[in-house]
Each structure stands twice: as structure tokens, then as C-alpha cells.
Amino acid sequence: MAKLGRRGFLGAAGALAGAAACRTSRPSQESQDPYAATKTAVPLERGTRPGEERWVLTTCGLCRAGCGLRVRVADGRAVKVEGNPESPVNRGGVCARGQAGLQLLYHPDRVRAPRRRVGQRGENRWQEIPWDEAIADLAAELAKVRSAGEPQSLVLLDGEYAGATHALWTRFMAAFGSPNHVGHGCGGRTQITQAVRRLTGAVGVPSYDFEHSACVFLVGTGALESSPQAIGLARAMGRTPRPHVFCASSRLPRMATFVDVWMDVAPGTATALLLGLAHVLVRDNLADLAALQTAVGFLPSIDASGKPAGLRARLLAEFSPGSVASLTGVSAERIERAAHGLAVQRPSVVSADEDLVDLGAAGAAILVNTLLGSLNVAGGMRLDRGDAFAFPALQPDAAASAGLAAPPLDGRKGSDFTDARLLALPQAMLSAKPYAAKVLLQTYSNPVYSKPDGKIWREAFAKVPFVVSFSPFVDESTAFADLVLPDHTFFERWDVVETGASLALRQPVVRPIANTLATGEVVLRMARVLGGTIARAFPWNTMREAAVAGLSAATAARPSLLDDLQSQGAAARARDAKPAVVVDVRSISWVPLSAPSDSVRFPFALVPFRGPGYAEGGLRQMAWLAELPAVMNPWGQRIEISFDDARRLGIEHGDDVVVESSFGMLPAQAQVSTTVRPGVLGLPLGREDAMGVLGSLVDEASGHWLASATRAQIRKVA
Amino acid sequence: MLLGVGMLAASWTLGCRRTVFVTQPMAFSHQRHMEADMKCITCHPSAEEQAEAQFPIVADCMDCHGKARGDHPDEPKVRAYAERGAEIPWVRVDRLPGHVHFSHAAHVTLAKMKCEDCHQGILAATLPLTLPDVHQTMDDCMRCHREHNASNQCKTCHK
Numbered sequence: 001m002a003k004l005g006r007r008g009f010l011g012a013a014g015a016l017a018g019a020a021a022c023r024t025s026r027p028s029q030e031s032q033d034p035y036a037a038t039k040t041a042v043p044l045e046r047g048t049r050p051g052e053e054r055w056v057l058t059t060c061g062l063c064r065a066g067c068g069l070r071v072r073v074a075d076g077r078a079v080k081v082e083g084n085p086e087s088p089v090n091r092g093g094v095c096a097r098g099q100a101g102l103q104l105l106y107h108p109d110r111v112r113a114p115r116r117r118v119g120q121r122g123e124n125r126w127q128e129i130p131w132d133e134a135i136a137d138l139a140a141e142l143a144k145v146r147s148a149g150e151p152q153s154l155v156l157l158d159g160e161y162a163g164a165t166h167a168l169w170t171r172f173m174a175a176f177g178s179p180n181h182v183g184h185g186c187g188g189r190t191q192i193t194q195a196v197r198r199l200t201g202a203v204g205v206p207s208y209d210f211e212h213s214a215c216v217f218l219v220g221t222g223a224l225e226s227s228p229q230a231i232g233l234a235r236a237m238g239r240t241p242r243p244h245v246f247c248a249s250s251r252l253p254r255m256a257t258f259v260d261v262w263m264d265v266a267p268g269t270a271t272a273l274l275l276g277l278a279h280v281l282v283r284d285n286l287a288d289l290a291a292l293q294t295a296v297g298f299l300p301s302i303d304a305s306g307k308p309a310g311l312r313a314r315l316l317a318e319f320s321p322g323s324v325a326s327l328t329g330v331s332a333e334r335i336e337r338a339a340h341g342l343a344v345q346r347p348s349v350v351s352a353d354e355d356l357v358d359l360g361a362a363g364a365a366i367l368v369n370t371l372l373g374s375l376n377v378a379g380g381m382r383l384d385r386g387d388a389f390a391f392p393a394l395q396p397d398a399a400a401s402a403g404l405a406a407p408p409l410d411g412r413k414g415s416d417f418t419d420a421r422l423l424a425l426p427q428a429m430l431s432a433k434p435y436a437a438k439v440l441l442q443t444y445s446n447p448v449y450s451k452p453d454g455k456i457w458r459e460a461f462a463k464v465p466f467v468v469s470f471s472p473f474v475d476e477s478t479a480f481a482d483l484v485l486p487d488h489t490f491f492e493r494w495d496v497v498e499t500g501a502s503l504a505l506r507q508p509v510v511r512p513i514a515n516t517l518a519t520g521e522v523v524l525r526m527a528r529v530l531g532g533t534i535a536r537a538f539p540w541n542t543m544r545e546a547a548v549a550g551l552s553a554a555t556a557a558r559p560s561l562l563d564d565l566q567s568q569g570a571a572a573r574a575r576d577a578k579p580a581v582v583v584d585v586r587s588i589s590w591v592p593l594s595a596p597s598d599s600v601r602f603p604f605a606l607v608p609f610r611g612p613g614y615a616e617g618g619l620r621q622m623a624w625l626a627e628l629p630a631v632m633n634p635w636g637q638r639i640e641i642s643f644d645d646a647r648r649l650g651i652e653h654g655d656d657v658v659v660e661s662s663f664g665m666l667p668a669q670a671q672v673s674t675t676v677r678p679g680v681l682g683l684p685l686g687r688e689d690a691m692g693v694l695g696s697l698v699d700e701a702s703g704h705w706l707a708s709a710t711r712a713q714i715r716k717v718a
Numbered sequence: 719m720l721l722g723v724g725m726l727a728a729s730w731t732l733g734c735r736r737t738v739f740v741t742q743p744m745a746f747s748h749q750r751h752m753e754a755d756m757k758c759i760t761c762h763p764s765a766e767e768q769a770e771a772q773f774p775i776v777a778d779c780m781d782c783h784g785k786a787r788g789d790h791p792d793e794p795k796v797r798a799y800a801e802r803g804a805e806i807p808w809v810r811v812d813r814l815p816g817h818v819h820f821s822h823a824a825h826v827t828l829a830k831m832k833c834e835d836c837h838q839g840i841l842a843a844t845l846p847l848t849l850p851d852v853h854q855t856m857d858d859c860m861r862c863h864r865e866h867n868a869s870n871q872c873k874t875c876h877k
Contacts (some may be wrong), residue, residue, distance in 0.1 A: 047777070049763075050810065051770035074770055
């Protein structure tokens with residue numbers, strides 16, 4: 001080994017010192033920061049002082065609750081999300097999902113500019129194009145089908161059900177001439193809105209005043225986990241005294257610790273359980289007399305064919321606690337006790353408000369609320385919509401009128417948006433009956449991922465010559481698009497958000513971080529390019545102008561509305577103290593599902609549910625949510641099984657298992673739980689392959705998905 | 719040899735602290751501005767009200783330097799930036815890690831601390847900062863919080 005002399009040592013030391021000095025001249029401190037990904041510098045707007053902070057009021061867009069938010073913006077960057085205390089929906093609270101919205105805004109995988117497909121569909125090869133070119137492409141395709149006299153061949157999958165963007169789409173489809181504006185149930189609450197419309201004629205989603213309720217009866221676990229009701233229920237639980245809570249479901253989630261009585265109802269029988277409650281209320285003279293006298297189809301009568309009619313007689317004859325107990329698996333005594341609990345602890349409210357609940361249960365919940373005198377009262381269920389967002393009436397031209405007269409592709413029976421039968425759509429697109437879909441637009445939708453039997457959607461997309469996605473991410477459905485027109489995230493755009501309790505303003509918190517455009521703006525620009533009557537139907541230059549125009553009727557009746565929205569972010573709906581509501585109960589019925597054809601092979605009912613981290617894109621865009629202890633699904637598919645079933649099958653907690661239905665197989669990890677009804681497998685949704693094991697089984701009467709109707713078996717992996 | 723080892727140790731230590739030497743676009747003397755009887759919040763207006771103290775934009779500088787006020791060779795640069803419609807590209811030197819929340823308002827308004835309690839030597843600085851002037855560690859923060867009965871719960875700063 002060479003000997004190191006004095007000169008050599010000094011040389012080596014100098015070289016080391018030089019190297020170490022170089023180490024201090026790294027490009028920036030931030031690039032070494034493990035949190036650097038969340039702190040990329042943003043060019044400041046002119047006149048903005050470095051370090052300047054703002055709190056911007058806006059409205060969350062991660063579920064349909066429409067919570068008011070205050071967002072702290074420092075150096076042009078949104079850095080913290082808090083609840084807006086002025087919002088009637090959340091009154092200052094905000095859930096984990098709202099907090100994680102920042103990760104959606106700054107996600108590195110966002111589509112940063114419009115794209116045109118250059119490879120095969122699904123190949124994920126794209127070419128970025130300017131907005132003008134992208135909108136011209138889309139308008140050219142639309143003009144082609146309209147000039148061919150086939151405006152009805154335009155299909156729009158729309159995941160929103162209210163607000164300015166949704167209203168612009170509704171207007172565009174009417175002006176263009178297509179009846180195929182199809183909504184879907186994921187968070188859209190189409191069951192409850194359809195039930196409200198059928199029973200009361202009211203339009204829009206109801207709200208629930210849990211905070212002032214003495215007793216709450218929940219059907220399903222959505223209000224505990226992921227539905228828009230969760231924030232209101234959480235607030236109610238923080239009060240003293242808090243409401244007494246019943247929950248009718250086949251499983252209970254971990255955060256259901258405040259549920260006082262769990263009624264482990266058999267899957268698909270919640271409607272019968274609610275009718276059993278109604279039976280007890282009527283039988284024991286606990287029902288609201290005024291409501292009983294005004295309800296249409298409740299008291300005994302004679303129908304047109306001369307037969308006795310009236311729901312009251314059917315309730316008393318067919319839904320006694322004893323007979324309901326045999327259907328639902330909930331004992332007669334517990335049914336009696338729950339009905340008396342609701343009657344005695346007033347005000348009380350029943351909520352069957354999530355899209356995994358049957359339409360029948362949603363209607364039966366309105367019936368029980370009617371009997372309890374809980375409609376439109378403090379602590380009850382509010383149906384009145386009060387002032388609302390609406391554009392001036394539209395007169396379609398001749399071409400549009402002809403298109404609108406065509407039968408909708410989904411075979412819906414009514415003409416309302418909530419009548420949509422989404423699950424019938426892919427089959428219609430595949431068969432091209434009654435006509436072929438030529439252009440498919442998808443906004444706030446990812447059916448390949450979020451709907452049962454996603455592969456049929458892929459096949460249906462292949463049949464459509466031109467598919468457009470407005471998603472800010474390349475999700476499973478967007479991957480099959482020909483054109484991607486990326487939307488802003490909700491922190492970057494204007495909108496008006498309508499909820500049951502409030503009108504709220506969504507305004508940009510930061511400037512768009514990429515070359516994206518609000519979908520509402522695309523609609524306006526597309527209409528201008530198409531010209532003629534379509535352009536005249538959209539006289540607004542910007543989304544903000546359109547939003548203000550849609551509020552004009554409401555502001556005429558309430559001049560301070562716009563100022564209130566600007567200064568407070570949200571305003572409670574103006575409405576009468578207790579508007580009269582006449583409930584028509586004639587559509588309420590319940591028919592038990594036919595017995596499973598292969599109950600020996602598939603002895604379990606597969607009950608899907610959504611955790612607090614579920615979104616149409618799952619957990620993927622918001623990594624913070626994956627860290628929540630309550631989210632049990634982020635790092636691998638889980639399946640819940642009851643303690644008794646697990647012991648019988650030799651399955652232990654954490655065992656690798658396979659769940660099999662007639663639709664597919666799903667590897668999973670067993671979660672043995674004491675809060676799962678025997679004979680039930682609880683399936684958390686959110687991972688790509690979970691939907692593959694669920695069947696696309698549909699209630700023929702309503703067109704809604706029968707979420708809990710799939711039968712399955714489970715076995716341990718050897 | 720001592721020089722070499724000294725440089726090695728110094729640069730290594732500085733490297734560990736992630737210190738960045740920066741070049742500022744022009745001369746600036748905090749001392750000179752204090753002598754002109756200016757207050758810290760004149761140029762850092764939100765120190766009493768917000769988490770961040772803010773830095774002045776060129777329009778603020780032009781309030782006083784729109785006309786020549788001295789003979790410093792860098793002073794005309796202010797007007798040159800303003801005429802070009804550009805901001806002075808000051809380089810920020812003090813920056814907290816992303817997992818630490820610090821509020822100037824909480825310290826200046828509620829705890830009634832002086833700016834120089836943390837920004838030691840800033841009042842006498844005759845040149846713009848090229849190194850961070852706040853050298854508080856988490857231990858320093860916690861000690862001061864303990865001495866003044868401020869909360870030392872994790873979420874006080876890490877939120």
C-alpha cells in the first residue's frame with residue numbers, strides 16, 4: 001500500500017474539502033426536502049407580495065354533500081383546507097376526504113393539457129393539442145351527427161346531478177337534441193331523488209337535520225362511512241345529548257361505535273323492515289294524523305277496477321312484526337321497540353339515502369317519516385328545495401325536437417334525469433338498438449371502474465366511433481377515449497353547488513396549475529363553435545357569467561343572495577317554515593327477491609360498501625386517505641366475514657381467501673368480524689378488481705342496481 | 719493542513735444543515751432602513767396578522783425610492799425593475815420544512831415577541847441575507863415554548 005506523505009495528505013484533504021464544499025452548492029434546499037413534492041414554487045400573480053396569505057371560501061367537490069371550505073393560500077399555493085363555519089352543511093367541520101383534496105389538485109399524474117389519442121384505444125398513447133383544436137374536433141364530430149339528422153346518437157354520461165355545470169350540460173343536450181343525458185348512482189343518490197319525486201313531486205335531494213333529531217334510524221351504513229350525510233351525522237354525534245341511533249344493515253363499519261341498536265337485517269329486505277315499522281306506528285295509533293289524512297293512496301279506498309286499495313290495509317295485513325321478522329331476520333320484539341323508539345323520541349328521522357340501498361327502501365323511509373310527522377320540520381327530513389339554480393327556458397329547434405322525441409337508449413320510463421337506467425346503456429350501445437351511439441361524452445364518470453361488470457363498458461366503448469372524456473386523470477374509462485379535455489379540479493373553477501340545505505359558491509382557490517379548462521367553459525365554447533340555435537342558447541362568455549345567470553331567479557326573490565354567497569361561501573336555502581307536502585304512497589311496494597338459483601354453491605350474500613376514502617377514482621389520487629385507520633382496503637383487497645361463518649369454514653383473521661360468484665373470482669384477505677351478519681360477506685369497494693365479482697343485477701321496476709343481490713362463496717387458499 | 723481540515727469540517731457541517739448560499743440581486747441594508755425610522759411591518763406588513771410576514775414588492779419600494787433618496791449605486795436598480803414591470807428577484811433564505819407550521823402572528827401579536835428575538839442581528843445587517851438568519855432548532859422552539867407556557871403538543875407546530 002502506498003505511503004501517504006505530508007504533501008499527499010494535504011492534497012487529499014484539499015480534494016475532500018473541495019468536494020464537501022461542492023456539496024453545499026446543491027441547486028436548492030427545497031429539492032432535498034422530503035416534502036418538496038407538495039411545495040413546488042408557484043409563479044406569483046403580478047402585485048402579489050411573496051408570503052402573502054389568503055383564505056378563500058369555496059365548496060368541496062369530493063362527494064355530493066357540498067361542504068363549505070376555507071382554503072389557506074400562501075404564495076399562490078393552496079396549503080390548508082378547513083371547514084367554512086358559515087356553511088349550513090358542515091358548519092366548520094371537514095372530513096378527511098376534504099382535507100386530502102389538495103392531493104388531487106397537485107397530483108403529478110393529472111392530465112395537463114388536452115390530448116388526442118394516437119395509438120390504439122386503451123394503449124395510452126396521446127398527443128397534446130391546443131384547446132381550440134380540441135374543441136373544434138369535438139364540435140366537428142357533433143356537427144356531423146346533427147347534420148345527419150341523428151342528434152340522439154350523442155350520449156352523455158354525467159356523474160353530477162345538480163349545480164351549474166350539470167345545468168349547462170342539461171341545456172346543451174336539450175339544445176342539441178339528444179335524450180341521452182344519463183346520470184348514475186355513484187354518490188348521485190338517484191334512488192332517493194327518484195323516490196322523493198315519485199312520492200312528493202318535489203325535485204332534488206332531501207336533507208336531514210340530524211343535529212336536532214332525538215332519534216335517528218339509518219338504513220345502510222353510508223351515513224356512517226361515505227355518504228353526504230356523514231358530516232351532518234358526525235356533527236349530531238358531537239352534541240349533548242346526542243340522538244339515539246338505530247342502524248339497519250347487514251354489517252357495521254368500525255366507526256359505528258355510536259350506533260345504539262344494530263338491526264342486522266338480511267340483505268335486500270330493508271324495505272320490508274321499514275314497512276314493519278310503519279305497521280307498528282299505524283297499529284298503535286302513533287302516526288301523525290294529519291299526514292295520514294292527506295296522503296294519497298294510504299287510507300282504504302276503492303280503485304278504478306272496483307277493488308279495495310290503500311296502503312294502510314296492506315301494511316296491517318302483510319307487514320306485522322312477526323311476518324317481517326321472518327323476512328328480515330330481525331326479531332319482532334326489536335321491530336316493535338324501534339318503532340316505539342322513533343315515535344316516543346321526537347323529532348325522529350329515518351334516512352335510507354345512499355345508492356347501495358333499494359329504491360323501495362328509499363320510498364318506505366319517506367313513508368315512515370310521513371307517519372312520524374318528520375317531513376320538513378326541525379330534526380326531520382327536508383324535502384322542499386326553496387330557491388334553486390335554473391337557466392331561462394329553452395326552445396329547441398326542429399332538429400333538436402326530433403332528436404329529443406327519440407326513445408332514450410337506456411330505456412328509461414320517465415323523462416327525468418333521475419329516471420336514468422345506466423346499467424342498461426352498455427347493452428344498448430352494443431346492440432345499437434334502438435339506434436347506435438355515435439358520440440359518447442363522459443364527465444365525472446368512470447363506469448369501467450365503478451360499475452359492476454366493467455368489461456361490458458369497455459366492449460360498449462369500442463362500438464362508439466368517438467369517445468370523449470373530461471376527466472383530469474387517465475382513469476380506466478378515459479383510457480378508451482379518443483379525446484381527453486381535462487377538467488379543472490374543484491379548487492380551480494367556478495360553479496354553483498346545490499345541496500338539500502344550501503346554495504353554495506365554488507370559486508377558484510388558485511389559478512389552474514395546468515392547461516386545463518372547466519368543463520362548463522368547454523360547453524360554452526363548444527356551443528359557440530356549433531353556432532345557430534345552440535350558440536344562442538348559451539349567451540354567456542364565461543362559467544362565472546353562466547353561474548350568475550342561473551341564480552337570477554333566486555336573486556330576484558332574494559337580492560342579497562349573491563353578496564351572501566360571495567362573503568360567506570354558502571347560504572341556507574330560503575324556504576317556507578313548513579311547506580305542506582302531500583305524499584303519494586301508491587308506488588310503495590315490496591317484492592322479495594326470488595330465491596337464489598344456486599344457494600348451495602353460493603351460500604353467501606355479497607354486500608358491497610364504500611369506505612370514507614372511496615371516490616370514483618378510488619384512493620389512488622389521494623394518498624393521505626390510504627393512511628386512515630378506518631379505511632381497511634388500501635393495501636390489498638379485504639373481505640368481511642362473520643365470526644361464526646369463519647369458524648365453520650376454518651378461516652382465521654388475515655387468511656388469504658378467494659371469493660367466487662357466478663360473475664368472477666376475487667382473491668382477498670379475510671377480516672373476521674363480530675359485526676357482520678352470518679351468511680353475509682362484506683365487500684369494500686375501491687380497488688380495481690372488486691367490482692368484477694359483483695353482478696350487474698337490476699331492479700326491473702326502477703332500473704337501479706341491486707347491489708346486494710349477488711351470491712357468492714368463500715374458501716381459504718390452501 | 720489545518721486549513722484543509724477546517725474547510726472540510728465547516729463545509730460538512732453546513733452541508734448537513736442544508737445551508738444554501740444565495741446571491742441576491744442587489745444590495746439592501748436593513749440597518750439603513752431602521753435608521754430611517756422605519757418599522758419591520760412597513761415592509762413585512764402581515765407579521766402581526768398572518769402566519770407569513772410577507773416581503774415587499776417593487777411597488778412598495780417605489781413608494782420611497784420612486785425618486786433618488788441617496789447615492790448608493792444599487793438604488794437606481796429599483797426604478798429600473800419598476801420601469802421594466804419586473805419584480806426584484808429576491809431569493810428567500812429562511813424556509814421551514816413542509817411539516818412545520820409557524821405563525822408570525824402567534825409569536826408577534828399573541829406572545830409579543832420582537833422580530834429580532836428570532837431574526838438575530840437583522841437590525842444591524844448592512845447587506846441582504848445570503849444565509850438563513852434564523853437558526854432555531856426544534857429544541858430551541860420547545861425550550862422557549864416551555865419557558866413561556868406555550869403548548870408543546872406535536873400538533874402545535876406539526877399540523
